Structures are given as C-alpha cells and as structure tokens.
Amino acid sequence: MNRKPAYSRSVTEQEWAWTFLGLALLFGSFVRILPGLLTGFPINDGGMFAVMMRDLRENNFLLPAFTTYNLSEIPYAYPPLGFYIGAFVESLGVFGLDALIYLPMAFTVVTIPSFYLLAHELTGSRPHAALAAVFFALAPGNYIWLLMGGGLTRALGMALMTLSFAFVHRALREMNWRTTFLAGLFCALTVLSHPQSALLTFTGCAVFWFFGGRSRIGTILAFVIAMVALLLSSPWWGSVAANHGFGVFLSAGQSGDLGASLSTLLGNLFSRQTILPFSTVFWLLGLGWAVFARRFDLLVWGFLPYLVDQRSAPIATSLLYPILAAYGFLDVLPALINLVRSRKWNVIPEASLFNTHALAMGMLGIAFYLFIECVFHAQIIRTVSLTPNAIEAMVWARENTPAESSFLILTGREDVMTDPVQEWFPALAERHSETTLQGLEWTLKDEFVNRWAQLGNLQSCRDADCIRARVREMDLEFTHLLVDASKLSPGMFLSEGYEILFDNGRYVVLK
Template sequence: MTRGTTTSRSVRRLRSLFERFRAAVENAGATVPFDARDGPWLGLALLPGVVAVAVYLATNAYPAYGAGLYAKISAEIVAHGYSLPARIPGYTADGVPFAYPPLQFYLYAALVDLGGDPVAISRFLPSVGFLAALVPIYLLGRDVAGSRPAGAAAVGLVALNPQILEWHLSAGGVVRAFAFCYATVAVYAGYRTFARDEATRAASLRPRRGAIGVGAFAFGLTVLTHPVYSLFVVVSYVLFWLLCDRSLPGFAAGLAVGLGGALLASPWLAWVLTTHGVGVFTAASGTHGGVGGGADALAGAISPGIAVALVPAVYLAIRREYLLPVWLVVAELVFKQPRFAYTVAAVLVPAVAVTLLRARDADSDSLHRRNLGFSDINDDGDADATGVGVDRRAAAAAAVILLGTLVGGAYFAYETTLVTDPSTPEFLDGDDVEAMAWIATETDPDARFVVLGDAAEWLPALTDRTLLVGYWGVEWEGSAAFDRQDAAYESVSRCQSVACVEGVATGVGDDRPTHVFVPKGQYTIRGENAAQFGTIERSFERSERWERAYENDGVVIYRATDVGTG
C-alpha cells in the first residue's frame, strides 16, 4: 500500500467524521429554534434573573446556607489527583462515604486548584448555573404557549420566586443550580420530542433525532449532578409520552434518552457500585426528604403559590388540555420541596394567559392576532413570519415583566435584609472565618471539634480538622446513623451548658472533643435564627475541664484541659 493511498484514506476518514459532527450540530440546532426575534424577549427574560443575582450578592457577604462538605469533597478530589476519593475525612470521627454524583465537584475542584477561595466560589458560582437555567425555561415557556412574551414571563416567575432562589442561588447551588440547568435542557428536549402534533412529528425526523441527542446528553449530565433533578426529568418524560404521544416510536425515543444518559453516567455508576455497593444508595434513600411530598399535599399542606396556580390549571383541564395541569399536580405530589412544581407553574400561568387572549381574539373574530407581540411558534419550532413589532400588546407584556421585575426584586431585597432572612441565611460570617483560620494554624491536626450552629458545616473544609457532631454526608451510612447525627446536631446547637455539650458528644461516639466552638449572640441552626446570651460561656468558664483558647467578637473556642490537644 502506497503512502498516497494511506493519506487518501485518512483524509476520507477525517471528512466522514467532520460530516457526522456537522450533522449532529445541525440536528441539535434544529432542536432549539432561535432567531433574531427571540433576542429582545430573551434579554428581557434574563433581566429578573440578573436582578435577583445582584440583590443576593449585594445582601450576602458570605454564601447563604452551606457548601462546606462540597468544598471538602473538591479539595479531596484535588488531593487524589482528580480521581474520586472513597471517603471524605473530617465529617464525624470516621469520615463519610463519597457517593455523590461528581460532575460539579470536578468544576469546583478545578476552581480550587486554580487558587479560588472555597467561600467565594460558593458565593458566586451558583449564579452562573442559575442564569444559564433561565435560557431553556424561556424556550420551554415560549414553545408551550407559542409566544415569546410568555417565555419571558415564565423566566420572570422562576427568577423571582423566593423558594427557587433559596435552593439555587445559595451555596448549595454549586450543585443544584447546574442540576436545574441540565434538567431544564433535558425537559425542553423532551417537550420537543413528544409534545408535537402527528403531522409535524412525521415530517420532522431530523429535529426529533436532535432532540433525542440533546435530551440524552443533558439527562446524563443531570444524573452526574443530582439524583432528585434526574427524577424530575424522568417524571417529565413519562408524562410527555403518556399525554402527548403514546406511540412505539415515542417510547423508543424516550428509552434512547434514558439509555444515552445512563451510558454517559456509567463510569461513575460503575465506580460507586464497585467501591460501595448498591447498599449505599438504599441507605441514603429518604434521609433528606427530597421525594414524596404527596402525603403532605393530600393532607392540605400545599404551597400557597401552587394553590393559586391550580386555578388556571383547572381552566386548561376544562379545555381538555391536560399536559400542564397533570404535570403540575404530579410535581407537587412526587417532590417534597415545591421548587419543581413552581417551575411547572411558571410555564403554566403565562400559557393560560395567552390562551385566554387568543380565545378572546377568536370570539371577536380578530384578524390581526398574528401581528401582535404574542406571535405563534409553529409546531416545528420555527417562529412565524409576523415578528414582534412594537404594538400595544407586546408593549403591555414588556411593561408587565418590567413591573414584575421591579416589584419582585424589591421584595427579594426586603426579604434578604431582614434579621430573620428566611431565604438566604448565611451559615458563617467574618468572625467564623477568622476563628477557623486560627484553628487551621494553631491547633493540632488531630483536634476534634464540636461546633454549635450552622458554621459547623464549614469547619472541616476551612480547617482540615474533625467535626464530631454533624449530619452532613452521613446519609450514605444509613438512616439510623443519619438520624442519630441529625438529632445530636440539633441538640448540641441549642445547648446552654458544658454538661449538655459533653452528653451529646458522648452519645454519637467514643471520641471526646478537644475543642468546642461557641457562637456569641445571633447564629443559625439549619437556617433558622437562634441566639446565645452568655449562659453557655459562663458554664464553660466555671468548668475545670475546659479553658478559653480563642475569642473574637462573634466566637469563643474552649479547649479541653484533660485531653491531648494542640
């Protein structure tokens, strides 16, 4: 074989790969129809999200809630040369198993490896994932209602919902915000796959193939990020197929998405099963209450916003348009936290508004509906030729979104500046960080800590010391261990005496604490406000078994006098 023949075959092979890549890109592009007329509405849609992020960062000098365990996991990944660690030290005396989906921890680890401060990363990174998630929500809202303003309104309802912001802008958003983004991409791809009339479905094979590919990839990323969001994708696909398709090709398409996502996540799944066994998943199931909100909802404990959204949902059901009402009810019943139902409601409410306007137009025999801002989107996803010119209805829609942004942003700012901030409470502050810096440099590496309050979650990550009492990561040990640590953490955080602290610490293990970290004044317990008024400090000062080792304006640390310490 000549060198020229070999070169020719290599060139043909490269051309073939390039053509396949280009076809894949074209298929994906056909899945996401977007043109110049979407630009202004998407820009308007992102405004509420930008406002929410700006308010959060302006009012939270430190990240809301906690990501200390995530920071510690990421540091361990770096320490292991980017291979996955079997256990995470520092959380309880023996550490905790690592079985979390790892995708976002690799991103966190890379940022830490580049010199990023874990606290700063946990404050800023969630905003990136949250804003990215608003794009597929716009596309979904637009396509469901056939209206660009409806897509923008859906984003506004998501971006300024305090419950959604609480879960995705806070420190835990380093995982959850990106899971939300990947899940909404997968759900949008699922809608493009199933929720199309038969004529369009038969004539649009390439967009459907693209939707399957995008859905499989996004679902795989979701599986590699967060299990509850993965379940949201699965539930959504099942409903889309049952209510919009019910064909064998549709079933095969959904199966392809599931298998494709599983294939993408298979290296991690194989590692977890060989390292920990399947028991690690059964041990963790049900410990955090992410799934199974149905009992509470059926008992009447339904979220107020969802109760309001049920009114337009009933209207759609009367019209025999079942997808959105059923999706809303199922999301409320399946998931304990209402953030998923709120996301569905954000799509449903603008869609009903558009439906009502179109019904009114039809009743008045309006011939100009297609020239208004609520322009139709054809079944294949391409916008119609009417555009979004400046007219009264488009201007009114934009004004409503701007007014909603102003009012919603002001309310969120008010809520986040309350002393009893219910949405974005900070687990640590400057005094906690200063105290932990002292711990990292002035205590023995084998020191064992009990910490009162939520700052506990950050201690192993910022000090490399052991936290004896805390439930973070313990779910992988089973419900009994988790419940024991959970109850102990609640109890010790409310202790008012040395005897109380020592008794709780003894109840979770044989290792005695060498140090106790006590907040002064206001602090939080699981995000709820609490306060110390000096009672526990006086108890430690009177005890011969403890001495004050460190103090600043917000923290006092006591050291055991009869245990080997640093």
C-alpha cells in the same frame, strides 16, 4: 384642514416576546449576580463541596474512594460534574473559595434561558414562554438556594434538568433521533450533577412519555434516551458501585421525605414570595385554565414529585408555576376583564393582546415591582454567609489544636443542615465535628433522619444538663467545644471543668 393621523403600527408576536424575554434576562441576571457581589464568602453552605474539589485536585482529577471532609470516611459518591468544573477553575489559579460564589452565580443565570427553552417547548408559544421566563427569573424562592455555595451542584443540576425536560419532550413530540441523543446527553449530565435533579428528571420524563410518547416509536425513543443517559453516566456510578456497592445510593435516597403530603402541596400552592402576591394570583388563575384546557400533562409533571420526594418537589413546582402564571396573565385575565365589561366569556386573540396598551403596561409594572422585591431579597441572602468571627474561630482551631481533635459545635440553630457553621467547620478548621451532618446521608441509611432530629434537639438545649443528656443519647465523643456565645453562655461549661482557649466575643472554644 385635515390633519394626517399619527403613524402607528401593530406590535408583532416576536417583538412582544423578545421584549419580555429581554427583561427576564436583564433583571433576572442582575438579581442573581448582586448577592455574590455583596459578600466576600460563599453564601451559607458549600463547605463539603470545597473539600471535595480539593480532594479531586489532589487525586489528579481521578475520583477518590472517600472524601477527607470531616475525617469521617465518607464515600466520594456525590455526582461529580460540578466538582470537576469547580476544581478545574480553581486549578487555573483564578479563584480559591470564590469559585463557590461565582460558579453558582453563573449556573443560576443560565437557568433563565434554559427555562425559556423549556417553557417554549411546553406551551408552543413564544409570548407565553417569555412571560413565564419573567415570572421564573423574578421569583426569589426560585434561585436563593441555587446561589449558595451548594449551588455549585444545585444550580448546575437545575440548568441541565430544564434542558433535559425540553429535549425529552421535543424528542417525543418530533420523533427525531438527533433530538433523542441530545436528550440522552442532557439527562446524563443531569445525573452527573445533582441527585435530586436526577430523580426529578426521571419522574418528569416518565410523565412526558406517558402523556405523549406511548406509541411504539415513542417508547423506543424513550428507551434509547434512558440507555444513553445510563451509559454516559456509568463511569461515575460504576466507579462508586465498585468501591462501595449500590447500597450507598439507597442510603442517600433515604435522606429525603418520601411521604406524600397534601398539606405540603397546598402550602406551596398558596405560598407567596413577594409582599404583593402577583405571581401567586396568576398561577392560581393558570391552574384553573390548565384544568379547563385539560393540560393534565403539565399538572402531573409539576405535582407528582410531591408523591415521590417532598424535599425536591418544590423544585418541580418552581418550573410549573411560572408557566401557569403566564397562562393566567395572557389567557385568563383578559377573559375575566372582558367578562366584567360585556358579561361574555371570550378568550382574546393573541394578536389583539400584544397591542393592548393597558395589558402591556400592567405587565411591565409588575415586572419592575418583582425586580425591586428581588433586589431587597439580595440584601437578605447575603446575611446567611459565614461571619468573620466564625471564620476566625475555625482558623484558630486549625492552627492551635491537635489534628486528632474532635469538636462538639453548639450554635443554637436547630436545623443543622442549613447551619453554615456546622458545614464549614470541617472545611476551614480541618478538624472532626461530631455535630456536622453533611455527607452522612451516604453512610447512615435509614438512621439519617433520626440523627438529623437528634442533632436538632441537641441544638435546642440551653443548659448543661440538657446538653449532657443529648450527648449521652447519641454517644458523641469530643475533646473540644465550639460555642456561639450569643446563644449559649460559655460560663455554664466552666463549672463542668472546661477552660476557655479562645474567645473573640462571638465564638468560644473550650476544652
């Protein structure tokens, strides 16, 4: 008796794509939400933004000329869209400082579907875009900085930048006026969100025009996109220019690293974000494919920022690498396997790939592994929040020192721009800090990088003589010290005539 064959059917392209996109959204959202739920305070930075949101509310949502942050007459020149959203949410009474936990979290989740739209536009393939979304969503380096308090603007800028890229590319491809105006709108919103995102958007859109829009109509559409973006963002930059001149933007532009560095690019290219470097292997395979397929538009779009601003360049490659990884997995890997088996190089048709059990199971296994790694990273991310001891010291300083007090903060952390104590002190203590660098990119011009290095040298000191010399070099004036006792012994200052006013076992305030 003949048995009937078991029923089977082929997996369609749409089913394959939706499965992996669903995994990207589900797993990616979970690992972005988890760190914020594990901490009761904004992750790492965001102190300056907390004050700027308060300034906006107290000025009836009109842009003030200066922010009260650190009592330093810092121009209120930062792109304000994130502050408006945060200040509005705070005004509802739902969140206080928690807005700097939940808004970055929400914006970071939004980057996943916005990246999928971009990947679909650049690849023209839903399966490639869905797989790229998996690699993007489950790469810790792609979202750690976005989840921090400063992600109020960073994550918002990232989400809007990816949408800008997608719509600009589509506008130049379809030569469509409706898409052109949408592209201009998203570009304007990006400009209003984050300065680095704005710079990357300009660079990326120029690349898209160069490779796909140099016709007469393409050039006209590109010009219209630029004009719409400038016009819609003009209430902000026009107000800032009227109050402070355009020089304030030039000052902020000099705070990055504008030098080209091949070593930095190579270090980024061969970096690994997980113990088993699946993503790195696949994007390197995809890089070879991109060269072979002459997708120089992708490569220039992703790598050109390393010649413009190294500080923001990794943001561009965080968008490029997942797309290359998708090509590496779906195009190069099956061809390599076929080459080993049959000694022939054949690119496997997509319809066959979707129904290759081993390939699908392998990708599912990789996705689960990347998800587990991201969960472990969530435990690490939460450790960079401000500690209760630090918050206690700052609150004490606010309640027990004169308003005109000026503090020298010594934490022993040499990169002062990533030190949460340095940034949050002016926000929570409401006192001036001589060692806080945030905001000075708008005022110090080309001296900003030098000041950054000098403050790092100060934090590296471990004795009173070194500290005294560094303070004299920078001509710092202060009335109080805030010292991290785990890095420096407060006793060294007692012989200098200081007295301890506050000590909670970790942080010490001296005068």
